[in-house]
Amino acid sequence: MIMSEKCKQHVDSCRFCWMCHHICPIGNATGQERNTARARALGISLVNRGAIELAEIMDNIYECCTCGACVRDCITGWDPVMFTKEARLQAALEGVTPDYINALIDNCLETGNAYGKTATCDTLTAAIKAHADKKDTLLLLGVDAKFMACKQAVKAIKVLDKAAVEFTVLDNEPASGAQLDFLIGAADETKQQMTACAKVLGEYKKVVVYDPTDAKAIKQLYKEYGIEVDAEVVTYTSFVAGLLKDGKLEPTNSGESVVFQDPYQLSRDLEETEEAREIVMSYAVLGEMLLNRAETVWAGNILMAQYIPDIVKKVAERRIFNATSIGADTIVTACVGEYVSLNAVEQDKVKIISIEDLILGE
């Protein structure tokens, strides 16, 4: 397998190291030894040494959610996410990507989203239409909210409306490239999608990014790939926290006890942990789950649920257990993928709401 020297070095360091064994949300949920950074590294290292075929390890490579818990946990700075993504790219180049992943990639290339969706719900269509006029600020909803959780997208719009923000929402919103990046890493197709998105975003002064996955891509990955965005890009949570500070939202604290599920894209990748907490504490009483802020545990997403739904469900169940074990009644989410995943678990111990739900009192 062709792999960069940097990646090989990380693979060979991780293949015999067990130190992050406890931290993988997938491994903890499945109990499977293969769902560890060292197992993925071992597999890749054996491919590099001709002892196993790349195709034989690809299912496992796609079981990694790339949340970076292992990267953060590593004292010496080895990066399993990096070599996982490079293995995905290499599999695509060698034509050994699993069929179920190829189907998602094809959808991304054809429709801009892995789900192959082209239409959203009527309510969201109307809400987008109401914000069709060009303003200085663009609200980027992202493919998860737009096509898989349109009610949440509508609420995201409502919150900004409530604060009398003037903003645009695009009917033909560009894909950020985050999904392609997850599926095939730094491929030409990924960079092309990102470049096209950056061009559209550059037509606005400010871009408010609703989905943390897109925010991570635009604020972090674009830079890594040398793609410039000629606009101020802010996360939805930091933008809303600013509205609160500026007095544009008038919160009433319900006194309800809640915990906040940090999206790793915000807390680990963008180092944003307090903005969402400022919002939550304005409307409720905040408690903290085990492993919060930069140590957060990924609670699922919609993309991986397309091909390993049972595992994503187990991941969400474990995070719900973290909340219930400290007696929490409500989990507040700031990532639509985690909102959907946590709500997909059949349980009645804890309520799952979004930041928008909290603000709108819904």
Added chain:
Amino acid sequence: MQYQMNEFLFAMILTELEDAVGKENCSTRAIDKVTHSVDYYWLSRMWADRGCRMPEADIVVCPENAQEVSKVLKIANYYKLPVTTWGAGGGTQGGAIPVAGGIILDTKRMNKIYEVNTEGMYIECGTGAIYKHIEYAANEVGKATMHYPSSLTCSTVGGFLAHRGIGVVSTKYGKIDDMVLKMEVVLPNGDIIETSAAPKHAAGPDLNQIFIGSEGTLGVITKAQIRIFDQPEERRFRGFLFQDMHGAFQASRELLQKFKPSVMRLYDEAETASLIKKIVGVERKGAFMNIAYEGVKEMVEVEEKILLETFAKYGAEDLGSEYGEKWWKEKITFFYPGHMMDIPQMFGTMDTIAPYGKIEEIYWAMKEAIETNFPQAKFIAHFSHWYEWGSMIYDRFIVEGKDVPEDPVEALRLHQAIWTCGVRAALAHGGVVNDHHGVGIKLGRLMKEQYGPAMQVFEGLKKSLDPNGIMNPFKLGL
């Protein structure tokens, strides 16, 4: 009855195992077999590094509880298939490697925390739980497990029990075998048993201690009650520099007649000049020793006074608290790639234990044996677990990559030879095969040398409990 495995029979057995644990928890995929073939044992790592496949299981099964383990063992017994129990694979002795193929029984789905009991001060959990997760559960109620080995995050409760593990605060709180109240064990025939309701009794021999350290050769430990402790009001550190090891032993022995510190770690000159210099920053000639003492604040004050007086008597230079605190903060850093020995180096940790009258002699004997017979090997050591009666040596040999044969079989031969030489030197001077890493396949051949006729007790247990010899064959010398 001996028989030849064939495709048809294999498929039949697989369906039975799938029926026992669920299809999704039963795998013949290459990635699962490969992953379960390489543990932390240097030889398995070297083998994989050379692009060779280690012996693999034919089937990987992941039961959820004792009932499912029981079903698996009944099937395995019927077909006389080897069963190797796998926790998280962090063992250094090759104990979890399925050298005879058959079934790998991965315990990590048995990771439930059933009860956190702050009155009886224990957590009851499945033995597949990663120990760090047990620590999290204890911390959530303001308690602690006080079992902090470097492998805290990468080993299961069952793994520590199977190999008699130990943590850095063991001098005060004990080894893993001191931390268990009760266990559930599935015997090789599938029977599920519980050890006694309390760990101290006069109702015959201690069932816990029969299975602790048995490395999966006598059954599968599936559930355990693990002790938890109050968090100490205060934990203080003090670093010392001894000019000779003998003074350090004398001082430590005397100290332990007065009170039990939590951490006691003495590094020989070679390790002080290498690892301690690199990680903790001590750039002095001599033997560095770190002591931590903890508990109720008033008692800690008294213990500090005793410590300083005792160590001063033996000429220890007081380095203050800074190095000790740094050591505590970095205690796991030592074990990350980039800090820890790693391939292409060849290395091994030959820990042994003995009473004070013998431990220094063993240290020098092992050092001489290794350095004389294998001049390409460097010998470093520290002494990290202490008792009123003795101490253990955590001694390592390191052979740099240029001196390590590229041929895997030649590398294996050299590794085996160094180990045999070192452990025989320990045995000859009153040590034991191992202190807290276990035996596995690495040291099984030396068990008979240590125990002599006493080995028949273990062999009798094995024959009685596992007449078909299916449980973790070729481990522990059984």
